[in-house]
Every structure is written in C-alpha cells, then in structure tokens.
Amino acid sequence: MLTVQVVLFDGFDLLDAIAPYEVFCAAAMYAEHALSVEFVTAEGPRSVTSGINGLKIEASGRLNPERTGIILVPGASGDVEGDGPNSPPAILSRALNTELAGLIERALGQKDIIVATVCGGSLLLAMGGLLEGRPAVTHHLGMNVLGATGAIPVPARVVDSGDLVTSGGVTSGLDVALYLVERELGPRIAHAVEQLFEYERRGTVWREEGRAPSSHKAETDEETNIATNNTGMIYDTSEIKLPGESEFDGDWDTTIATPVGKLEVKLSISIRNGLIQGQATQGDETVEFINPLLQDNKLTWSLRVTKPMRLNLKFEVIVRGDDMIGFARAGILPASKLTGKRVT
Numbered sequence: 001m002l003t004v005q006v007v008l009f010d011g012f013d014l015l016d017a018i019a020p021y022e023v024f025c026a027a028a029m030y031a032e033h034a035l036s037v038e039f040v041t042a043e044g045p046r047s048v049t050s051g052i053n054g055l056k057i058e059a060s061g062r063l064n065p066e067r068t069g070i071i072l073v074p075g076a077s078g079d080v081e082g083d084g085p086n087s088p089p090a091i092l093s094r095a096l097n098t099e100l101a102g103l104i105e106r107a108l109g110q111k112d113i114i115v116a117t118v119c120g121g122s123l124l125l126a127m128g129g130l131l132e133g134r135p136a137v138t139h140h141l142g143m144n145v146l147g148a149t150g151a152i153p154v155p156a157r158v159v160d161s162g163d164l165v166t167s168g169g170v171t172s173g174l175d176v177a178l179y180l181v182e183r184e185l186g187p188r189i190a191h192a193v194e195q196l197f198e199y200e201r202r203g204t205v206w207r208e209e210g211r212a213p214s215s216h217k218a219e220t221d222e223e224t225n226i227a228t229n230n231t232g233m234i235y236d237t238s239e240i241k242l243p244g245e246s247e248f249d250g251d252w253d254t255t256i257a258t259p260v261g262k263l264e265v266k267l268s269i270s271i272r273n274g275l276i277q278g279q280a281t282q283g284d285e286t287v288e289f290i291n292p293l294l295q296d297n298k299l300t301w302s303l304r305v306t307k308p309m310r311l312n313l314k315f316e317v318i319v320r321g322d323d324m325i326g327f328a329r330a331g332i333l334p335a336s337k338l339t340g341k342r343v344t
Contacts, residue, residue, distance in 0.1 A: 010048060010094070012050055014057075015170045023174060027189055040059055040063045075120025076088040095124055096128050119168065119170050121138075122166040123138050132310070133150060134151055137153065138153075149312070156205070165179070251342070252268075257338075297318060299316075313328045317338060323342075
C-alpha cells in the first residue's frame with residue numbers, strides 16, 4: 001500500500017495541506033484503498049494550529065522518515081508584509097528548529113520515498129540546507145529566497161526532481177497531488193479524481209529530461225547565483241576615496257537583527273593595495289567573503305550563512321569612525337539591520 005504523510009506544523013497554510021489531502025483521499029477511493037493518507041507532525045499526534053484564523057487540525061501520527069511512500073510538506077500562512085513573528089519566514093524558521101528538518105533529511109536519503117512540497121514547503125527544506133543544487137519551485141514571492149539558499153529556482157507549476165517534487169503557490173497543491181497520483185497509481189485514477197473535482201491540472205511538469213530549449217539562458221542574478229570565488233576582488237581606485245589605512249580595516253563585533261532573532265557575527269577585514277579580504281565568524285564557523293567590493297565608501301560582499309537557516313546573504317555597510325552600520329539581505333526577504341563596533 002502507498003502511504004502519504006501530510007506534515008503539519010504550527011502556522012501551516014490550510015489549503016497547502018487540505019487540497020492534497022483531499023486529492024489523495026479521493027484517489028484511495030478509486031484505487032480500492034491501495035493508498036492511505038494521514039496528517040502527521042514531527043512531534044506525534046497533536047492538535048496543530050494553522051496560520052488561517054487559528055483553525056486547528058488534528059494530526060494522528062508522527063512523521064516516519066523510513067516509511068515507503070510520499071511525504072508532503074506544506075508552506076506557512078502569515079503576514080505577507082513585514083518581518084514580524086507571524087511572517088511566513090519566521091513561521092518556517094520555527095518549524096525548522098523542531099525535529100522536522102532532521103526527519104525530512106533522513107527521508108530524502110531513503111529509497112522509495114518521495115518528498116513533495118507545496119508553496120513555502122520547499123523554502124522550509126531549502127533553509128535547512130536540503131535543496132542545495134537541486135531544481136525546485138515555491139510561491140512566486142519566494143523564488144529569489146529559494147535561489148539564495150543554493151537551490152535552483154525553476155518557474156514551473158510543478159518541478160519533478162526524482163525523489164523531490166515541488167510545487168508553486170497554494171493552489172498548486174492540487175496539481176502536485178494529481179501529478180503524484182498519476183505518477184504512482186496511473187493516469188486513469190488521476191483522471192477520475194480530476195473529473196470528480198472538476199479541476200484540470202495546469203502547466204507542464206518540469207523535469208530535467210529531454211532536449212533543452214535553444215533559447216535557454218541560465219540566470220545570473222548575483223543574489224541567487226553567487227560565484228564561489230573567495231580570493232578577494234580588485235576594485236577600481238579611480239571611483240573611490242582610498243585613505244592610507246582603510247577605515248574598514250580591522251576586527252568588528254556586529255549584530256544582525258533578523259526576523260528570527262539576533263545574530264552575533266565577528267568580521268575581520270583587510271584591505272591592502274586594492275585587495276579586499278574578509279572573514280565572518282559565527283560561533284565556531286568561519287567563512288570567507290564572496291566578491292567583496294569597495295565603492296563610493298560602501299563595502300559590499302556576499303556571504304554563505306548556515307544559522308539560523310542556510311542562505312546566501314548580500315551585505316552593504318559603511319563605517320563612521322569605530323561604528324559600522326548597514327544591512328544584510330536575501331532575495332525579497334526584508335533587509336536585516338547590521339550594527340557593529342570596531343574591536344580595539
């Protein structure tokens with residue numbers, strides 16, 4: 001029997017979870033119960049509060065990352081504007097800090113398990129570092145963020161990457177569920193469910209197969225496809241004022257105020273003869289600046305962070321004496337304020 005585990009977490013989007021659940025239940029009816037579906041959580045049976053008016057759904061089991069079948073992860077529903085505790089990124093981050101990311105990681109390593117996502121569900125996995133280098137899709141508002149995690153954003157309704165099948169905005173939960181029914185149980189069962197629901201799937205499922213279009217051009221957006229050259233960058237001294245000893249030189253204790261809490265990061269910056277080198281240390285992890293550039297008295301660079309989530313961040317800072325101020329940004333997520341003090 002094919003089992004489907006629909007994962008719930010506090011703040012999940014109702015339609016992301018309910019639409020696929022109903023599709024799979026209808027498929028079970030037409031397939032003479034060759035399929036079973038249930039709501040699960042990382043913690044086990046409990047009442048789960050959705051992000052829609054606090055409506056609660058009862059989960060009957062605990063997510064089993066070794067059970068053959070399909071695991072479906074929905075996105076979050078919250079305040080689209082702003083970066084408060086009820087914003088989708090903050091909700092996803094809280095879900096990420098449970099056992100859920102570890103369970104999904106185990107599932108992706110198992111044979112005969114498909115991990116599927118709807119809307120922001122792919123962002124949850126991506127922020128946990130589980131989609132690096134893999135084609136995926138999410139809600140159109142989160143595509144830049146998806147790219148900033150190291151995933152490969154594909155603007156399709158459904159993206160099939162083998163044991164990972166992702167889908168776009170909320171109503172695409174119907175599409176991905178119907179596609180998975182066709183893929184696992186055959187087109188006649190999927191067609192019967194489409195007729196029952198009076199709904200037809202939209203778009204072509206993207207797969208990394210066949211001949212690529214001749215007009216295909218890879219994205220080069222610097223925030224979604226950051227180069228991995230960490231050796232520093234020569235800047236044009238004709239466009240900036242370069243003091244004898246750069247005001248950015250030295251060690252800095254900085255704080256980045258993000259929607260999911262404050263990050264304490266130590267920066268070490270050296271500029272000699274036009275060559276910029278920098279390191280950022282968070283806890284016991286130290287990473288090199290990527291593509292640093294000093295221009296118009298602003299220092300910019302990109303940085304790969306792993307805490308509290310995996311993202312490629314774009315930094316822009318200025319210095320006034322021993323004070324550093326600026327921001328860090330990932331895709332369309334609200335910019336996070338950076339403040340710092342020079343370490344004497």
